[in-house]
Amino acid sequence: MMLPDDAGGRPALEACGLTLSWDGGMHVVAEGIDLDVHGGEVVCLVGRSGCGKTTILHALAGLTRPVRGRVLLHGEDVTGQPGRVSYMLQKDLLLPNLRVLDNASLPLVLGGMPRAEARQRADGLFARFGLEGTQELWPSQLSGGMRQRAAFLRTYLMGNEVALLDEPFSALDAITRQELRTWYVGMSRELGIASLVITHDVDEAVSLASRVLVLAGSPAEGKPSAIVGEVRIERPGVDDFSITHAYVDIKREVMGLLGAEVAR
Ligand SMILES: Nc1ncnc2c1ncn2[C@@H]1O[C@H](COP(=O)(O)OP(=O)(O)OP(=O)(O)O)[C@@H](O)[C@H]1O
């Protein structure tokens, strides 16, 4: 397991000069994408709807091949190789006909581990993921926040140090979302997970990340997206960071990079 103080060393995940297209290069969605994420760090990639965030996530997950560029895991070239990073799609997608414990342990079973052993391994993490006592429930018996925690646990049990998350908090109410963001940052730091969260929600990015990467462009109009800026966030260590002047300044900077006006 990687420890957070690895943050000064080699990144867990690197993208180098990615150019992405869904038709082999005729229509380019994004180009020149460079990014890195260290163990224990949460980085957000923020951009408007349709600018190419999910396309980038699919390439980083090895589900598609870039037209150009490479994806590295601890320096190893894994471009186009699925199964090397964990990822979670926009909806939590727990299977309704499996108990919570079986949902969580599914990646282990799919990886060939006997079911009893997989259940035991997953069970040992339920308390850490705030799910103690829910093992034998059905997903429909959980609150939205708990379902999302179970989905995070299942993603974690995909077994990789890098997690790519596509709009992971969007289905939750505002209070649960804020609680879960705080929990996620602490949990990923403790477990040494390198997380890249993609979102179109600037507040989400600023509340979660230690760095926000801003993606801008209009691929649908023939203007490929690119990362137009990076904003680093020093957290002041207060719970209500989101109502501080520092927060508003950072949000304004991100909105400026996105080319939008800050709502006043
Ligand atoms: N197979 C495809 N055929 C045609 N267009 C595609 C295809 N895949 C992606 N696109 C286009 O590529 C662009 C980027 O799509 P993508 O899903 O990556 O955006 P996104 O930033 O994730 O958007 P959202 O925030 O709405 O999820 C969009 O203009 C989309 O229409």
Ligand SMILES: [Mg+2]
């Ligand atoms: Mg998307």
